[in-house]
Amino acid sequence: MKRIFLVASILLMAISSGKSFALTVPPPPIDIDISNSNFEIIDSHQFRIRQILAPGYSGTYWADFMWNADQLLFQATMNVGKESSDSSGKPGVAIVGKSNGDYPDPIAAMNDIATWCGTPSETNPCLIKILPGVYDIGTNALQMMPYVDIEGSGENITKIKGGGPSAVIRGNSFTELRFLTVEHTGGAESSIAISGSPSQRLTSITIISTSGNNTNFGVNYENDFMSPVTPPLRMKNLTILVMGGAFNVGVLNGFNGGSIIIEHSSITGATNSIYGLTTFVAITQLNGPVGGIGPTTCAGVYDENFVFYANTCP
Numbered sequence: 307m308k309r310i311f312l313v314a315s316i317l318l319m320a321i322s323s324g325k326s327f328a329l330t331v332p333p334p335p336i337d338i339d340i341s342n343s344n345f346e347i348i349d350s351h352q353f354r355i356r357q358i359l360a361p362g363y364s365g366t367y368w369a370d371f372m373w374n375a376d377q378l379l380f381q382a383t384m385n386v387g388k389e390s391s392d393s394s395g396k397p398g399v400a401i402v403g404k405s406n407g408d409y410p411d412p413i414a415a416m417n418d419i420a421t422w423c424g425t426p427s428e429t430n431p432c433l434i435k436i437l438p439g440v441y442d443i444g445t446n447a448l449q450m451m452p453y454v455d456i457e458g459s460g461e462n463i464t465k466i467k468g469g470g471p472s473a474v475i476r477g478n479s480f481t482e483l484r485f486l487t488v489e490h491t492g493g494a495e496s497s498i499a500i501s502g503s504p505s506q507r508l509t510s511i512t513i514i515s516t517s518g519n520n521t522n523f524g525v526n527y528e529n530d531f532m533s534p535v536t537p538p539l540r541m542k543n544l545t546i547l548v549m550g551g552a553f554n555v556g557v558l559n560g561f562n563g564g565s566i567i568i569e570h571s572s573i574t575g576a577t578n579s580i581y582g583l584t585t586f587v588a589i590t591q592l593n594g595p596v597g598g599i600g601p602t603t604c605a606g607v608y609d610e611n612f613v614f615y616a617n618t619c620p
Contacts, residue, residue: 398422398423398430398431398432398433399422399432399433399434399435400415400418400419400422400423400432400433400434400435401435401437402414402415402434402435402436402437402441403436403437403439404437404438404439404441406437407437408422411441411443412434412436412441412443412448412456412466413443413446413448415434416434416448416449416450416451416454419432419451419454423454426451426452426453426454427453428453428480430453431453431454431455432451432453432454432455433454433455433456433457434454434455434456434457435457435459436456436457436458436459436464436466436486437459437464438459438460438463438464439463439464439465440465440467441464441465441466441467442467442468443466443467443468443470443474444468444469444470445468445469445470445471446468446470447468447470447472447473447474447475447476448466448468448474448475448476449476449478450475450476450477450478450481450483450503450506451478451481452478452479452480452481453480453481454478454481455481455482455483455484456475456481456482456483456484456486457482457484457485457486458484458485458486458487459485459486460485460486461485461486461487461510461511461512461545462487464485464486464487465486465487465488465489466486466487466488466489467488467489467490467491468490468491469490469491469492469493469494469497469517470494471494471495471496472498472501473490473498473499473500473501473526474488474489474490474498474499474500475488475499475500475501476500476501477500477501477502477503477506477508477528477539478503478506479503479504479505479506479537480505480506481503481506481507482506482507482508482509483500483506483507483508483509483511484507484508484509484510484511485509485510485511486511486512487511487512487513487514488500488511488512488513488514489513489514489515490514490515490517490518490522491517492516492517492518492519492550493517493519494518494519495518495519495520495521496518496520496521496522496523497515497516497517497518497519497521497522497523497551498515498522498523498526499513499514499515499523499524499525500513500524500525500526501525501526501527501528502525502526502527502528502539502541502566503527503528503539504536504537504538504539504564505536505537505538505539506539506540507539507540507541507542508525508539508540508541508542508544509541509542509543509544510542510543510544511543511544511545512544512545512546512547513525513544513545513546513547513548514547514548515547515548515554516547516548516549516550517550518550518551519551520551520552520553521551521552521553521554521555522548522549522550522551522553522554522555523548523554523555523556523558524546524547524548524555524556524557524573524575525541525544525546525556525557525558526558526560527539527557527558527559527560527564527566527582528560536564536565538564538565538566538567538586539564539565539566539567540566540567540569541557541566541567541568541569541571542568542569542570542571543569543570543571544568544571544572544573545571545572546571546572546573546574546575547574548574548575548576549574549575549576550576553577554575554576554577554578554594555575555577555578555579555580555581556573556574556575556578556579556580556594557573557575557579557580557581557582557585558581558582559580559581559582559583559584559585559598560582560583564583564584565583565584565585565586566584566585566586567585567586567588568580568585568586568587568588568590569587569588569589569590570588570589570590571590571591572590572591572593573590573591573592573593573594574593574594574610575593575594576594577594577597578594578595578596578597578598579592579593579594579595579596579620580592580596580597580598580602580619581596581597581598582598582599582600583598583599583600584600584601584602585600585601585602585603586602586603586605587602587603587604587605587607587619588604588605588606588607589605589606589607590607591607591608591609591610591612592604592607592608592609592619592620593609593610595620596619596620602619603619604617604618604619604620605617607619607620608620
């Protein structure tokens, strides 16, 4: 990777409801064109320019700009891939967008991962970034790969939905799924929004499964390692809504061993909020009884009526 640093003055920065910016920068070390780029507010001190096109470099690249409101100056760190016909110089990020991304849907990006990231590994992690929009994958399933994270643009503006016989998103170890909504639209005997895996993280996700013909599950934990000491599936800041079928479970911890850790979430299951094996729950709302052969350990949880349980489950 080649890193380029530049300092430029802001002549005008207008933040509107569309989060657009007007700015002028001096010529950078390479010839780039930002006239058709997307702008994204990160926080009060940062904004991001995406889809910078650099002649002579293939792919889509991005820059993070740190700006100082007092001095009206900002510093940019730009990641640009080496000019190469293979994947070794690419930044390891694929953008999924309805009209302005590298790929039109996340399955296409995952299927083409060798092109834009090479072989995912601990030393070569990859990211699929999904821009705002509703992505209907039909009866297909989005199968995650180890060391490939999937990140939406926010739970209220990025949704993946599907109605296949498998889960909408099938997890994998050493991954994180975050900042989006996942919905199973029904039509199958068993409606599953997400199948989780050991050593996976689910963070800041709205999960909906309400239309299965018989059973509905928000998160179904699948542990193929058959060992209770396997690194757990970790879940944080989730909102799970499961109802509408004969058997409705917010989080199902399957019977293959392993454990789940749940924090700072809200789980509604018309039959059970949590059902299955070893699960640890902290600072979470549980709307629906806890069932299965457990044990389920609750610390500082509360029910749908905001009745607090310090060290027991509702």
